[in-house]
Amino acid sequence: MSSNARIIASFHDQVGSLAMDIALDVPAQGVTAVFGPSGSGKTTLLRTLAGLHQAKDGFCSVAGQVWQQDRFFLPTHKRLIGYVFQDAALFPHLCVRKNLLFGASKSMREGGDLWNGIIAALELQPLISRSVHNLSGGEKQRVAIGRALLSEPQLLLMDEPLSALDEASKREILPLLERLCQGLSVPLIYVSHNMAEIERIADTLVLMEQGHILAQGPLHQLQTNPDLPLFDSSNAAITLEATLQNYDATYGLAQFDVNGAQFFVPTASRPTAARHRLKILARDVSLSLIRPEQSSILNAVPVVIQHAKRSDDQHMTLSLRLNPSNASTISHATVLLARITRRSWDSLELKPGMEIFASVKSVALERG
Amino acid sequence: MNGFSHEIWQAISLTLQLAGLTTIILVLIGTPLAWWLARSGRWWKEIIGTCVSLPLVLPPTVIGFYLLILLGPSGPGGALANLWGLRTLAFSFSGLVLGSVIYSLPFMVQPLRNAFEANGSRPLEAAATLRATPFQAFWRVAIPMAVPGLLSGMILTFTHTIGEFGVVLMIGGNIPGQTKVLSIAIFDYVETGQWQAAHSLAAAMVVFAFLIILALKLVERRLSARVTP
Numbered sequence: 318m319s320s321n322a323r324i325i326a327s328f329h330d331q332v333g334s335l336a337m338d339i340a341l342d343v344p345a346q347g348v349t350a351v352f353g354p355s356g357s358g359k360t361t362l363l364r365t366l367a368g369l370h371q372a373k374d375g376f377c378s379v380a381g382q383v384w385q386q387d388r389f390f391l392p393t394h395k396r397l398i399g400y401v402f403q404d405a406a407l408f409p410h411l412c413v414r415k416n417l418l419f420g421a422s423k424s425m426r427e428g429g430d431l432w433n434g435i436i437a438a439l440e441l442q443p444l445i446s447r448s449v450h451n452l453s454g455g456e457k458q459r460v461a462i463g464r465a466l467l468s469e470p471q472l473l474l475m476d477e478p479l480s481a482l483d484e485a486s487k488r489e490i491l492p493l494l495e496r497l498c499q500g501l502s503v504p505l506i507y508v509s510h511n512m513a514e515i516e517r518i519a520d521t522l523v524l525m526e527q528g529h530i531l532a533q534g535p536l537h538q539l540q541t542n543p544d545l546p547l548f549d550s551s552n553a554a555i556t557l558e559a560t561l562q563n564y565d566a567t568y569g570l571a572q573f574d575v576n577g578a579q580f581f582v583p584t585a586s587r588p589t590a591a592r593h594r595l596k597i598l599a600r601d602v603s604l605s606l607i608r609p610e611q612s613s614i615l616n617a618v619p620v621v622i623q624h625a626k627r628s629d630d631q632h633m634t635l636s637l638r639l640n641p642s643n644a645s646t647i648s649h650a651t652v653l654l655a656r657i658t659r660r661s662w663d664s665l666e667l668k669p670g671m672e673i674f675a676s677v678k679s680v681a682l683e684r685g
Numbered sequence: 686m687n688g689f690s691h692e693i694w695q696a697i698s699l700t701l702q703l704a705g706l707t708t709i710i711l712v713l714i715g716t717p718l719a720w721w722l723a724r725s726g727r728w729w730k731e732i733i734g735t736c737v738s739l740p741l742v743l744p745p746t747v748i749g750f751y752l753l754i755l756l757g758p759s760g761p762g763g764a765l766a767n768l769w770g771l772r773t774l775a776f777s778f779s780g781l782v783l784g785s786v787i788y789s790l791p792f793m794v795q796p797l798r799n800a801f802e803a804n805g806s807r808p809l810e811a812a813a814t815l816r817a818t819p820f821q822a823f824w825r826v827a828i829p830m831a832v833p834g835l836l837s838g839m840i841l842t843f844t845h846t847i848g849e850f851g852v853v854l855m856i857g858g859n860i861p862g863q864t865k866v867l868s869i870a871i872f873d874y875v876e877t878g879q880w881q882a883a884h885s886l887a888a889a890m891v892v893f894a895f896l897i898i899l900a901l902k903l904v905e906r907r908l909s910a911r912v913t914p
Contacts, residue, residue, distance in 0.1 A: 369810050393813040394822075400814035406807050410829040419825075420815025468815050 321381035322346065324472070324504065328365050328372035337361055337372065338529045343506075343521050345380040345472070348498050350515040350536075351508045353525030359508040360403075362525070363474050366506065367400050368393035379472050380504075399465030399503075401475040405457040407449045413460055414445050420468030432467065438497050439463045455486030459493070466503075473505040479514060494518060495684060499592060512547075516556050516596050517683045541636050541652040548636075548654070549628035553599040555654050556683060561588055570615075571682070576651045578639045581615040582680045594684040599634060599654035601678040606665060608674050616677040620653060622669050625662070633662045637675055653677075693886065695862050696870040703778070703866060704846040707785040708793075711842050714786070715793035716835070720827070722794065723801035734798075738791045748788055749855025756780045756856060781857045781864055785846045792845045793838040800834025801827065833908040840901045844894060 326341040335358050343349045351359045364370040366377060368384065368391060377385040384391045399420075407416050418427065425431055436442055439459045444452065452460065458478050465473060478494075479487050491514065498505060498518050509515055515522065515536070522539045524531040524547070532545055540547055540555045547553060559573035559580065564587040571588055573580045573595060580595060609617050620637035628634045639651040653675055667673070722734050740748055753775055756762030762774035762783070774780035808830060812822035828835070850868040857864030859873060867886065874883035 367814060369813070393810070394816050394818050397816075398814055400811070402807065402811065404807070406811040408808060408811070408826060408830075410826075410832075419812070420817070464815065 324349075324366075324379050324506070326366060326377040326385075327375065328362070328377075329374040330365075330370075330372040332358075332361050332370065335361060335528045337365070339365075340530060341523065341533065343523060343533060345504045346502075347520035348505045348507055348518050349521040349523060350519035351506060351523045351525060352510065352512065352515055353531075355510060356527075357525040358528040359510075359525055360476050361528075363400075363476050363506065363508050366472075367398055367474055368396050369400075397469070397471040399468055399470035399473045401458070401461050401465050401473075401478045403477045403481055405454075405461040407452075407457055407460055407464075409449060411449070413441070413447050413449055413452070416449060416460055417441070417445070417464050417467055419464060422469065425467065425469065431469070435463050435466050438500070439493055453486065454482045455489050458482065458486075458490060462494070462497075466497075470503055473501075473503050475505065475507045477508050477510070480509070480511070491517065499590070499684075512552065512554075516554060517594070537652070541654060543624045543626045543634070543636060548626065548634055551600065551632075551656070553634060553654050553656060554596055555599075555652065557595045557597070557651060559593045559595050561593055564588070576639060578618045578651070579616075580618075580677070580680050582682045584682055588682060590684045592684060593682065596681040596683045597653060597677055598679070598681075599656035602637075602653055602655035603676045603678065604635075604655055604657060604661070604665065604667070605674050605676060609676050612676070614676045614678060616680060617674050618653075618677070620673060620675045622667060622671045622673065623652065625667065625669060627659065628656065631658055632656055633659050635667070637673075690882075692861055692865075693870060693882070696865050696867050699778075699862065699864075700847055700866040700868075703781055703785060704843045706782050707789055707846045708839050708843045710782070710786050711789060711793040712835070712839060715790065715797060715838065715842075716828075719794045719797035719838075720801055720823070723798045724806075737794050740788050741791050745788070745849070745851025746855060749784070749852045752780075752784045752787065752852065752856045756783065775856050776858045776860060776864060778863055781853060781866075784852050784856050785849060788849060788852050789842045789845050792841040796834045796837040796841065797831060798834075800831035803834075804830045833905050836904055836908065837901060840897060844897050848890075848894070 322345050324341065324343050324345050326339060328337050328339040330337045335356070337358055339362055341362070351362060353359050361370060365372050365375065371390055375385045377383070383389070384396055408419065411419065439462060441459060441463050444456055444460060449457065449460070462478065479490060482490065495518050507518065519536050521534065522536045523533040524539065524545060532539055532542065536556060539545055540553070542548060557575045559575045561571060562574050562579070563572040564570070565572070569583055569585060571582050571584050573582060573593060575595065582595065618639060620639055623636040623638050625633055625635045635655045635657065637653045637655055639653060655675060718737065722730055722737070754760050756774035758773045762780065763772065766772060766774045771777065774783065804827065808826050809822050812826045817825060848868060850872070853864065853866055853869055857866070857869070859865050859869055867890065871883050871886050874880070874886070
């Protein structure tokens, strides 16, 4: 991919106690999640991309436009970004409408197509003439997201927009955000320390640790990389892009295709999203040497063991390639993870290269 | 009120002019100064901040003494006065305005600086991400959010200038229509034994001060409810 379609940045700077040493290279499209423990420099990276912090030694180019290079530094107000702060940062002296219109261009009047689209997507209509003082945390964050979008950014940056919210507000905003991300042509860089959020919305993942990037790439690739800490986690999971094949209304069962493998997922109604995403936890996958028959488990697929790694004293984590028979898909192989006990590993005498069957106890529909 | 002589009305009018002009000048000077003190990262800014606060603790006579030298014929004030044909700025209305500006500076700068500091940099960062230039962010965000502080500063400056005595006595003297402000007038009445006149003026000033401070409190309460995040 040419540099015109990428976000490329390298920052070297000492920020307080954090030694920032970043070489970022991600696509300028879709959702890129930045994940890492607190203090790993996620927010500093985002602020530096926005120009709110000026790295002493830095380069930054977004979709072919250089924002920082040598002595050149484009100030924040000249970067076409939308930034959503953790605390919403609404202007307290302005009502919701004036907050929304603050960064909107003169040509973008209230009632235009873009305005209507954003107001509808974020369900902002009932809030518009209210003061910002009596909004709930979730409402504030929705206004902040709307305000950023209405400034017609070329790059959207969000700094843990959900972390300050209670569970109820999170449940209210996440689906809106998810729908927004799918409908959006603007690339989004989303800082979070919540893997569950990332598994729902991200396409690309950047893993951070102590001021530098541990790994970056497509979400699925990083999830299944045995060298990364995600692999060993007890919450290790993979996400799969799936196409809807069929919906059985009698049993409320949706049938999805993932590179030729079929997965059945119970859902209350026929899924409607443009792109479906399934999530499978490694601990929900069990293995058997022969095809399981007469079992209540709906999803059993043939796989080949790719890697196996001892994750802790009790567990092994395995990466399993789907569809061993279908050679054409191997180049962009779809991989499942299974977290099994070491005792099972030994008693089944499993080893890399073996063809076995993976039974998936539960498949979650992350995007329906 | 009808009992007030022409001389008293003249003193009242002069006092209001002095306080009004001082307040206007201090809004113009104090706002950028308070902004710089609140936002600058330079280590020596507190030296300037200390100079601004000095009039709070110095006896008015000390300020008055230095101002007298500064404004007098052999000081820079005298050279300045020469430009429009005067010999000195001391004992003139312009000199009084200059003295009041210096003496009331902390009353304007301190509340404004506190307001700018309390609002922090987050709203300005948010404005910058929404394409506001630093200048626009200042006018559209920093100033509106600091309105309670600005208002306190203006009212404090105005009332403080009205109540000023020592500095005026040192650099202004007692020239009716020129430098004879209310506080001097009261002093004058007491000195010359006109107790009745002193009484009515003093009482009027107590009522005035009370009303101003009350208004300040009410306005502040209303406004800060509006701009507190």
